[in-house]
Amino acid sequence: MPSRLTRRQFLAVPAALGATALLPGGLVTALAQETPPLPDLSDWSRVRAQFSLDPAWMHFASFFIASHPAPVREAIEAWRRAMDRDPFRVIEHGMFEDDAHNIPLQVRTTIARYLGGQAEEVALTRSTTESLALVYHGLPLKDGDEVLATTHDHYSHHESIRLATRRAGASMRRIPLFEDAAGATVDALTGRLLQALRPETRVVGLTWVHSSTGIRLPIREMARALKERRPDVLLVVDGVHGIGAADETIATMGADYFCAGCHKWMFAPRGTGLIWANAENWARLTPVVPNFSDIESYNAWAEGREPASPTNAARMMPGGFHAFEHQWAMGAAFAMHEKMGRARVAARIRVLNDQLKAGLAGNRKVRIHTPVSGDLSAGLVAFEVDGMKPDAVVARLLEQRIIASTSPYAVSYARLAPSLVNTPEEVERAARAVNAIAT
Ligand SMILES: Cc1ncc(COP(=O)(O)O)c(C=O)c1O
Structure with missing residues (x-):
């Protein structure tokens, strides 16, 4: 076993014939040839025409789970055709080729552009729920620590905190940020949060756009006030109903961990999500699920040692083989949003x-x-x-x-x-x- 394995050797996959034998010019070029360019999205009727929603109904619950627009359907179908033709070589190449050909890395690059961050800061997941669970279970919580959430957060958020704090011997507290969402103000929301902090508070969990009342928290202002008062407290944001609906540069919004499914307002394939964090915050986490993305994890395993470098986004991405035709088509949704503006x-x-x-x-x-x-x-x-x-x-x-x-x-x-x-x-x-x- 060589001491430094290449991506291709990752998981002991034998060298393939090389994707060029299968798909001249590489997978991405091949995909581009199989999928039409992004359509004209300059007016809303053209955007609407991308969805094959049943016109007999008025769809006012699209945020629940997305209908795939045409560019996303086409990207999924192109990947599916390629994988059905030759699953071994397509997936082996896309997963384990060098960085220039690595498909998840290309997807992360497209997403990072939309978020205003770097590809290495983005982890791909399957949902908001999975993102939140990975973050809270990855945090170094210990006996006596507190996670402060609000009474308004989603089941997936509360349960992620409950399960993670229970394992760590930490505790969870929920506070109302308002009695009446419609009457909330930036100052009152921020004031309530600051008032609730205790010396043992290590993490704050907030929801950007609440699916209970529709309020959109001023995360930028709240994060700034939180960090001024308590720079040691980490902020986790469930952002699923903000991403793709609000005009924000998410990577600079002030969240330490931004968690979101991409299968709601972003229109990415069902079963896709993300976590964004900077390198310092990724390094705080302990992975929960073995990954297939970080070569150092594999090297360390092969050599019977702990990974030498700090945790990064790739190491936090759940491994195992997935519905890759969905994950790899995420870029089409982000590109569509980029084009719409x-x-x-x-x-x-x-x-x-x-x-x-x-x-x-x-x-x-x-x-x-x-x-x-x-x-x-x-x-x-x-x-x-x-x-x-x-x-x-x-x-x-x-x-x-x-x-x-x-x-x-x-x-x-x-x-x-x-x-x-x-x-x-x-x-x-x-x-x-x-x-x-x-x-
Ligand atoms: C605020 C909020 N968080 C999390 C979720 C769960 O999302 P996902 O299906 O991506 O796990 C929902 C579902 O609608 C939600 O409204």
């Missing part, structure tokens, strides 16, 4: 959500829980109709062929989520339908 996407989502809120605002039987301001909200409008259970509201909307959803929290609301797949006309019809129910 982050600011333009966020502005469109804001206009549609403003329209819906305005359409419901005059109805005294409708209580909107999402802040009116687009500065404290994104793509979700959570509301209640006087005297009706949220499920009943959703059922009534469904009768009108409007797909809404209820929030899966202890206190549940009805939600409509105007997104890039909707038109102002659809938003108008949804508002009218809610107002007709709430009479």
